[in-house]
Amino acid sequence: MPDTARGLRHVEHVMGTVFSFDIRDKPTPAIHHALAEAVRRLHRVDAVFSTYRPDSHISRLDRGEIHLDDCPPEVHEVLSLCAQAGHVTNGWFSIAPAGVLDPSGLVKGWATEAASQLLYEAGAHHTCVNGGGDLQLGGRATPGTPWRIGITHPLRPGELATVITARHDLAVATSGTAERGAHILDPRSGTPTTAFASLTVIGPRLTMTDAYTTAAFARGEDAQDWLEALDGYEAFAVLPDGRTWQTSGFSRYGS
Numbered sequence: 159m160p161d162t163a164r165g166l167r168h169v170e171h172v173m174g175t176v177f178s179f180d181i182r183d184k185p186t187p188a189i190h191h192a193l194a195e196a197v198r199r200l201h202r203v204d205a206v207f208s209t210y211r212p213d214s215h216i217s218r219l220d221r222g223e224i225h226l227d228d229c230p231p232e233v234h235e236v237l238s239l240c241a242q243a244g245h246v247t248n249g250w251f252s253i254a255p256a257g258v259l260d261p262s263g264l265v266k267g268w269a270t271e272a273a274s275q276l277l278y279e280a281g282a283h284h285t286c287v288n289g290g291g292d293l294q295l296g297g298r299a300t301p302g303t304p305w306r307i308g309i310t311h312p313l314r315p316g317e318l319a320t321v322i323t324a325r326h327d328l329a330v331a332t333s334g335t336a337e338r339g340a341h342i343l344d345p346r347s348g349t350p351t352t353a354f355a356s357l358t359v360i361g362p363r364l365t366m367t368d369a370y371t372t373a374a375f376a377r378g379e380d381a382q383d384w385l386e387a388l389d390g391y392e393a394f395a396v397l398p399d400g401r402t403w404q405t406s407g408f409s410r411y412g413s
Contacts, residue, residue, distance in 0.1 A: 166190070166282075170197050173204045173266060175290030181277060182284040182299060192280030196273035196287075203269045206230060209260050220259035236261050236268060239365060246366075247373035247384075252345035255376070263342075267331060267368025270294050274364075292331040294364040295324045312355040312396055319402070320394050320412045322360060328411070329364035331371040333357050334396075342375045353378035355398050360411055361391040 166181040166189065177200060179193060206229075208214045215233055218224045226234065240261050243251040253261045270289030274296060277285050284297030286305060299305045304325045311319040312334045322330055333342060334356030344351045357375045361367035370391060374381040385393045385405050392408040404412065 166193065168193060168197070170200060172197075172200045173208070173269070173290070174210065175266070176288075177270070177273070177290070178286075178288045179273070179277075180286040180288070181282045182297070183282045186281060188280040189277065189282045192276045192282065196276045199276070200269055200273065203232070203265065206232060207236070207261065207265045209258070209262060216259060216261065236265060239268065240264050240369070243366060243369035243373065247370065247377075249345060250377045251369050251373035252376075255343035255345040256348050263372035264365060264369040266290060267292055267329075267364040267366075270368075271329070271364040289364075292364060292368050293329065295328045295330070297327070309356075309358050309394070313398075313400055319356065319396050320358070322358075322411050323413065324411070327362065329361050329367040331359050331361075331364060331368040333371050333375045342372060344376050344378070351376050351378050352398065353381070355396045355400075357381070357393065357395045359385065359391055359393045360408075367391065 165183065166185045168179045170177045181189065183189065206215045209217060211217060215224065215229045219226065219229060240253045243264060251263060253259060266289050270287050270292055271294050274285060274287040274294035278296060287294045293307060295305045304323050307322045307324065307330055308318040309320050309322065309332060311317040342351055343349065354375055357371060359367055359371040359374065370388065374385055374393065377384060382403055385391060392405045392411060394402065394404045394408055394412055396402050
């Protein structure tokens with residue numbers, strides 16, 4: 159974990175993806191400790207929630223080998239948050255879109271936000287925690303300079319679809335088909351949804367921003383109207399034919 163007088167950076171391969179930490183505060187022992195604890199917790203999240211690990215609590219719970227009361231507290235927390243997301247999205251966010259228990263659409267955002275909060279409590283107030291392309295941003299990149307986040311164009315390799323400027327704490331979540339194909343399922347049919355090439359949602363905190371991105375992607379053609387009515391969130395979409403749309407307030411952040 160190399161550090162300089164200007165900050166601290168770290169990259170961790172966990173949860174089947176890459177997490178990166180960009181801390182712009184001057185490193186202190188408390189910040190170093192918080193970063194190490196954040197990394198440790200990410201590995202625990204993987205051990206508890208991975209649907210690819212047959213020994214994870216979520217896999218064993220799905221198979222009926224254990225009951226919810228046998229699971230650690232974070233499982234109760236995540237399933238409660240998933241229930242909230244399901245209610246707000248009228249069921250478009252689902253923890254079992256293919257009939258298998260899978261809260262992944264919320265877990266990565268939740269874990270990234272929790273890591274950011276650990277750093278904040280240790281005194282790191284100017285940070286970017288990136289969990290596989292979903293970000294929780296805090297403070298500024300440098301004094302007087304906001305974070306600027308480029309969103310990759312899903313149809314034009316090497317190009318950006320838009321750039322998001324974060325002048326205050328902000329979460330950014332993107333779902334798309336470029337890297338993983340059509341992997342988000344319509345919970346009502348159980349089939350992949352292909353209404354978007356990519357969809358980016360910005361909001362205050364990443365847990366629900368990530369879940370709402372998944373839900374809106376699954377929702378498809380009427381996602382724009384739903385997102386427009388969702389207080390505190392804005393969105394930018396690239397359609398499979400290259401056309402784009404954005405919610406009315408997105409221009410405050412995107413360019």
